Structure formats: C-alpha cells, structure tokens
Amino acid sequence: MEPKPRKLLDQVRDALRLKHSSIRTEQAYVNWIKRFILFHHKRHPRDMGVSDVEAFLSSLAGDERVAASPQNQARSALLFLSREALHQDLGPVDALRAQKPRRLPTVLTHDEVQRLLGQMSGTHQLMARSLDGSDLRLMECVCLRVKDLDCDDRTVTVRDGKGGDRTA
Secondary structure, three states: OOOOOOOHHHHHHHHHHHOOOOHHHHHHHHHHHHHHHHHOOOOOHHHOOHHHHHHHHHHHHHOOOOOHHHHHHHHHHHHHHHHHHOOOOOOOOOOOOOOOOOOOOOOOOHHHHHHHHHOOOHHHHHHHHHHHOOOOOHHHHHOOOHHHEEOOOOEEEEOOOOOOOEEO
C-alpha cells in the first residue's frame, strides 16, 4: 500500500525547512498561502495560474491597503509555493504594487532609551540592553547562549541568524 501524499502546506513546510528558513518565515509563508487559497474560495493552487496570483496581490494593495513589505512577503510566499512545492514556474507576476510609506520611522532619543531601560529589570532588561548595544534581531537575541558571549573580546556569536552565522 502506497503512503498517502503529504498535504500541500506540509510540503511547503518541508521545503522551507530543507532550505533552513526561519520558523517565522515558515509561519508567514504558510499564512499567506492559506489567505491566497481562501481568497480563491479554496481552489487548489495547482489549478491556479499567474492571473490568480496577480488578482490576490492586487487585492492586498488595493482593497486591503497593505503596505509594500507584507505584499512583497506574500508575493515571495506564492512564488515559493509555485516553484518549490508545486514545481511549476508562474513566469512574471505583474500585480498592482502597494505604496511604500513616505514617513520616517520614530527613533527614541538617547535619554528616552535610558529611561525605558531603567523601567525594566532582570532578563527583559538584559535582552533590551543587548538589542540596544548591538545589531541583533529579536529572535537572534532570544536564541543566544552563554557560550555565544566572549566578554574578553566583547563579541557575540550569532548562530543560525538571518544570513548565516556571524560575529557581532
């Protein structure tokens, strides 16, 4: 008796893990793929083409007014689904693009950062101070181990971070 074929989203997870993608990327891609399938009334993506992907992405930009970054993430998830899980090539995807925000990010002053850190204690303060004094991403900080810290050289080794291992 032949084994039952794996479900589509399990195939996507397997492909992402094979490429050593982060758990956050896996969660985001699976979420976008689910939204894509629901948008098209639960049709299987194998039965859809580039026009269906363009309709979904255009809807995100037009109807849902998502920002450029989430729309790009959705696009990447659907291209990954097509290429890696379904082994199909969609070709060029030409959808309505979300507008990039025209605002500058809010940045805390040095005094505001110090007051904020002063309100914290314990592990949370240690993590916040580490993030403030380095270029670590949140998940890189969460995954740090004692052996990753070299106090003599004042370095931190990041393992399995975005872009691979590095020393900060």
